[in-house]
Amino acid sequence: MTATPMTPGVVPGRLPPDALAANFCDVAPPLDDHEAHVASDRCYFCYDAPCVTACPTGIDIPLFIRQIATGTPDAAGMTILHSNIFGGMCARVCPTENLCEGACVRMEAEGKPVEIGALQRYATDDIVLAEGHPFKRGPATGKxxxxxxxxxxxxxxxxxxxxxxxxxxxxxxxxxxxxxxxxxxxxxxxxxxxxxxxxxxxxxxxxxxxxxxxxxxxxxxxxxxxxxxxxxxxxxxxxGVNALGVAAANQRDAVDFIAALRQSDDLAALPVGRDVVVIGGGMTAVDAAVQARLLGAQNVTIAYRRGQDRMSASAHEQDHAVTSGVRIVTNAAPLAAGPDGVTLGYTADLPDGGMLNTGERVTIPADMILTAIGQRxxxxxxxxxxxxxxxxxxxxxxxxxxxxxxxxxxxxxxxxxxxxxxxxxxxxxxxxxxxxxxxxxxxxxxxxxxx
Known part of the structure; x- marks a missing residue:
């Protein structure tokens, strides 16, 4: 259900264009040449590299980092793209803290991994954004x-x-x-x-x-x-988008909210509430909540029905949400929704994986409710x-x-x-x-x- 323009408090242009431009700039700017060489020098170039095993596409990470360290980033980019043709986007959106960087030996030894994601972006961007395509087709098969x-x-x-x-x-x-x-x-x-x-x-x-x-x-x-x-x-x-079970006129799918934002040519024209509540605990919930805040929402809350350790959004993404001004409320399941807010019932996680309703309730003001409880x-x-x-x-x-x-x-x-x-x-x-x-x-x- 999409929030209508008549919903009180949901209006466009909460922030001036210059503030919106600053809010939606690159969250992780690319490394320059010096930064890339410093970062690549931290790699141990492990023979049996755990980072490679942790990468779903099996990129030869030590090889491409060595190629950066030896001054051949173009070769590094090709190493990546042979395994992962979307190496540029994956460098931006992968939960590297759970994958390659989480498995990095430096992480075990020092608590700070090699910046594999940033190095991957450094190696691929010049190739992907350049004119022409580096791969050629094989002989026609007729298939x-x-x-x-x-x-x-x-x-x-x-x-x-x-x-x-x-x-x-x-x-x-x-x-x-x-x-x-x-x-x-x-x-x-x-x-x-x-x-x-x-x-x-x-x-x-x-x-x-x-x-x-x-x-x-x-x-x-x-x-x-x-x-x-x-x-x-x-x-x-x-x-498909999973239904919440409670509905209100000011409720909208978080997926649609993000899609509208992604396709907008004018961020100042996008309506956003003053008090926004996002229901869910995954990456979509975090992306919607943070972007609502960046559009000018004064109060943004993520409500998740289980404990914080059960959220599918990575710890890095959760931290990003909190530092962006989003409040995360866990063990709180939606019971009712209306024009003035969302009523949440507190829950407790049980040892067997079940969930107990404690009987306690709280109502959070909300003129805009975004649902991010999974797709089907x-x-x-x-x-x-x-x-x-x-x-x-x-x-x-x-x-x-x-x-x-x-x-x-x-x-x-x-x-x-x-x-x-x-x-x-x-x-x-x-x-x-x-x-x-x-x-x-x-x-x-x-x-x-x-x-």
């Missing part, structure tokens, strides 16, 4: 593959297939490609249209056709795709088996239907991260290629893309 979803999983799959000489058609329901990179992340994490620029760069390899505004189950069907293509990859993400899969074609509400897959994304693969947020078993979606799309592409060409599956880091 044609349909990819549903132009997000990280779908485009990663499409790029790897195009590099192998296949023709790829990517279908997406939205008017722009990019998926969550374009519509779903905080604006201050990827400024100056980087998400769109990265997609344009990726498409520069050729052999990828985009068909936008075409949704599976409406304009296209799985049967049609199977009839017209040699293989199909499903990477459409999670289009919609529009699954008949015959595709599900597991835990997502598409069931085996191995590198094989579904229950022969000739159909899946990956990213719509597939079971992942952790709903951009980097995981990229890895799953890439690995599915390798398996699709092997299936179509009758060969063995190549290692995912094989130099199959010609630089």
């Amino acid at each position: 044609r593959i349909a990819v549903v979803g132009a997000g990280p999983a779908g485009l990663s799959c499409a790029h790897r297939l195009a590099a192998k000489g296949h023709d790829v058609v990517v279908y997406d329901a939205r008017p722009k490609p990019g998926g969550l990179n374009e519509y779903g992340i905080a604006s201050y994490k990827a400024v100056d249209g980087f998400a769109a620029a990265e997609v344009d760069w990726l498409l520069g390899i050729g052999g990828i056709e985009l068909r936008l505004g075409e949704r599976l189950g409406e304009q296209i069907t799985l049967a049609q795709l199977q009839a017209d293509h040699d293989a199909v990859f499903l990477g459409m993400g999670l289009a 899969l919609e529009g699954v074609p008949h015959g595709i088996a599900l597991a835990a509400g997502k598409i069931a897959v085996t191995g590198p994304g094989r579904t229950s239907v022969p000739g159909v693969w899946a990956g990213g947020d719509c597939a079971a078993g992942g952790d709903d991260l951009t980097v995981t979606a990229v890895a799953e799309g890439r690995d599915a592409a390798e398996d699709i290629h092997a299936h179509l060409m009758g060969g063995a599956v190549a290692p995912v880091d094989a130099p199959d893309m010609r630089g």
